Every structure is written in structure tokens, then in C-alpha cells.
Amino acid sequence: MLPTHPTRLLAAAALLALAACGAPTEPAPAPAPAAAAQGGHAAHSSAAAGLYAVQSGPLGVVATDSEGHLLYRSDADSAAPPTSACTGACTQTWLPLTVADGAEPELLGVDAALVGRLERADGDDQLxxxxxxxxxxxxxxxxxxDTGxxxxxxxxxxxxxxxGKAAA
Incomplete structure (x- = not known):
């Protein structure tokens, strides 16, 4: 039986309009897979690395990569000019944080003015x-x-x- 009362007709029309608004839509396409890592240090190289400032229990605020690994500096290196003394066998233990040529790292709590890169002897760009x-x-x-x-x-x-060096 069809509604005959004007209020019921209006309500039925409103329900039909709402049902039409809720029609299913095409699902969003799946995100493309991440690009393959570039560079000679495949263990810790990425097209666009991340540098994040995070609170570490025993060390205070430290820098990590986009995967949450602590990042380190070496007293054997130089900051002015940026120079790496870690080559050869050293890079098997201490993995340089490298990025693809021209890629910009994602920064969170890190001043972009402090971030740079140097070209390693193997041609990789190290942050x-x-x-x-x-x-x-x-x-x-x-x-x-822990203190890593x-x-x-x-x-x-x-x-x-x-x-700077993290608190010991």
C-alpha cells in the first residue's frame, strides 16, 4: 500500500533521495609499491630517507631514520667540511644513511637548514x-x-x- 498522507509521501521521497546518495563508489586504487632502494649500501639506502627527532629514554632527544633506528656520528669524521672516514669494512658495520640523487629526506623535528649531503667515494649521496x-x-x-x-x-x-652527541 502506498502512503497517502502528504507527510508520509515527503518522508518516502526523502528516504529515496538519501538511498541514492549512499550509492557505492569505485574503490580508490591501491598505492603503488615503494621504489626499489638505490645505491651501493642497499642495507640502508632509500630513494627518500627520513630524519626524525624522537625522545629516547636513556639518551634524551636523538635523531632516527624513518624505520626508527638510531642514527650515529663518528669522531673520526669531519663536519667542516663534511667528510666520512668510514669506508671499506667499516661500512659493513656502520651503514651510511644514503639517498637517491636529488631525493629530499622527510624531516620531523629536524631543521632542514642542518641537513646536507656528501658524495661518498662510491658515488652514493650520504646524508x-x-x-x-x-x-x-x-x-x-x-x-x-636502550643506548644502542x-x-x-x-x-x-x-x-x-x-x-651534537647524545647524552651517555
């Missing part, structure tokens, strides 16, 4: 922070509950977002 070349340790798993490799060999230190 720097306040001039210091950046590395991650091959055994770091990405947690911030801070102070290793008396020359490797977790780096702060301003380029």
Missing part, C-alpha cells in the same frame, strides 16, 4: 646533520629503550637533531 655524516649500526633493531651503540669504540655516538 649529513650539522655537517656530520650519518650512519646506522647493522645490529640496531630500532628500539629506543652509543659510545662504541670511543668514537661512535648517537646524534641529536642538532648534530
Amino acid at each position: 649529513t646533520l650539522a655537517g656530520w655524516p650519518l650512519y646506522r649500526h647493522r645490529d640496531d633493531t630500532g628500539g629506543l629503550a 651503540q652509543n659510545g662504541a669504540d670511543g668514537s661512535w655516538f648517537a646524534i641529536t637533531p642538532t648534530g
